[in-house]
Amino acid sequence: MFNFASIALLASFFVSQAAAHGGVISYVIGGTTYQGWQPYNSPNGQSSIERPYSSFDPILSATASTISCNNNGQAGPSQLSATVAAGSKVTAKWSQWTHAEGPVMVYMAKCPGSCTSANSASLQWFKIDEAGLLSGTLAKGQWGNGIIMQKLEWTSTIPASLAPGEYLIRHELLALHQANTPQFYPECAQLIVTGSGNKTPSGSYLASFPGAYKQSDPGVNVNIYTQEAQTITTYKVPGPPVWTGA
Known part of the structure; x- marks a missing residue:
């Protein structure tokens, strides 16, 4: 039977596990600041531009069925979308992140x-931004994830020539701090892109999730x-390579 000390220890374990990871909030x-999904709160009454996800825990398989948006692929019960002009910036924010090694995509x-x-x-899917190993070596380098760790935010520009729609x-963080055990952290949000652009990527710029990566x-x-x-x-x-809209 659990005593109060055991319950407190178990609770602190789960808190520490959540604190070791993170997600876009x-x-x-x-x-304009848009509230993201709150994974540890009840989904009832939540209304956000972000797709729902359940926790800050990683996805451990490159081919997991949930790897597109860290959920079953569906929108939330009261899903919103944010309007953004092509050529403008989108900043994603995290409340916590502790893994310095790995890329931002x-x-x-x-x-x-x-x-x-x-x-x-x-x-x-097409990639509009990435940051991998920025300087140094694999073992002792500056990574994109290190910037997230320091600033808890990442800003990308919507390609100016992107067609409206x-x-x-x-946003995906790939943590590489455990040897040969990648940890994927993807979250998604809905946008309505405006502007006079008329381009969309094709061919090798496009990828599916799952399917874009292999564990090997x-x-x-x-x-x-x-x-x-x-x-x-x-x-x-x-x-795939980054599509700039050129």
Whole structure:
């Protein structure tokens, strides 16, 4: 039988586990702050531009069915969308993040009509921003995730030439602090893009989730603690190349 000390110890364990990870909790778009999904609160009454997700815990498989938006692919019960002009900036914010090693990746996907009725696992995604190993070596370098750790935010620009329409934006942190055990942290939000752009990416710029990565990809299956990692100064960010709209 549990006593109070055991219950307190168990509770502190789960708190420490949540504190070790993180997720996007708000967005700043055009000077307006949009409340993100609150994963540890009841979904009842939550209304957000962010797709619902359940916890700050990582996804451990590159081919998990939940890897598109850290959920079953569906919109929330009271889903909102934020309007953003092509060429403007979107800032995602985290409340906590403690893993310095690994890349930051930002994707978008055009919805075939209303995003609220679109399953994120059925969409074609294109990458608009990334930051992998910025300097130094795999073992002792400055990574995109290190910037998140310091600032708890990431700002990306919507390509100015992107055609108007409804899109999902997907922020993903890939934590590499455990040898050959990648941890994926994706969250998504709904956008309505405006402007006079007329371009959308195609071909090798597009990818599916799941499907964009394999567990064996060199940018996914990484051991930063080997002797070799002490001297390696290059890293290939997983997924397709960044589409700038050019």
